[in-house]
Amino acid sequence: MRNHSTTASPAPARARGFSMIELMIVVAIVALLAAIAYPSYRDQVRRSNRTEGQALLLDAAAKQERFFSENNSYTATVGAGGLGLSTTSENGYYTLAIAAATAGCPIATCFVAQVTPAAGGGQTDDTTCAVMSISQTGAKAATDTGGSDTRTLCWR
Numbered sequence: 781m782r783n784h785s786t787t788a789s790p791a792p793a794r795a796r797g798f799s800m801i802e803l804m805i806v807v808a809i810v811a812l813l814a815a816i817a818y819p820s821y822r823d824q825v826r827r828s829n830r831t832e833g834q835a836l837l838l839d840a841a842a843k844q845e846r847f848f849s850e851n852n853s854y855t856a857t858v859g860a861g862g863l864g865l866s867t868t869s870e871n872g873y874y875t876l877a878i879a880a881a882t883a884g885c886p887i888a889t890c891f892v893a894q895v896t897p898a899a900g901g902g903q904t905d906d907t908t909c910a911v912m913s914i915s916q917t918g919a920k921a922a923t924d925t926g927g928s929d930t931r932t933l934c935w936r
Contacts, residue, residue, distance in 0.1 A: 833874040909934035
């Protein structure tokens with residue numbers, strides 16, 4: 781007699797790991813988060829780097845006042861023989877220039893110091909505060925690439 785006992789074959793083992801669909805969902809979520817987070821991160825880096833330009837301006841204004849008290853005149857000379865400052869900021873984000881405030885007010889009695897993002901310094905994409913400046917009266921100004929006044933955004 782034949783033994784008809786049938787043993788059931790074991791169920792196939794379940795595959796381990798992630799399916800392609802699950803992996804694509806994770807990649808899409810990560811890409812979405814990166815698309816939102818990276819621009820915000822770059823904006824914060826630009827804003828924090830502006831303090832370097834502001835510090836350079838405030839230092840230039842203080843040295844201009846010291847120069848004026850010793851020579852009874854302001855100077856447009858940034859380096860040796862003038863203010864003794866470098867024309868670039870500490871980390872190279874900004875360049876400094878000093879000129880007469882207006883055509884009717886010579887450098888001897890009026891000045892405006894301004895910083896602009898240095899080429900290759902990492903701040904050239906900061907279009908909100910393209911140029912920041914300070915005058916002999918302490919008036920602070922900033923303009924964007926379109927020339928609009930943005931001092932409240934840049935000098936806080």
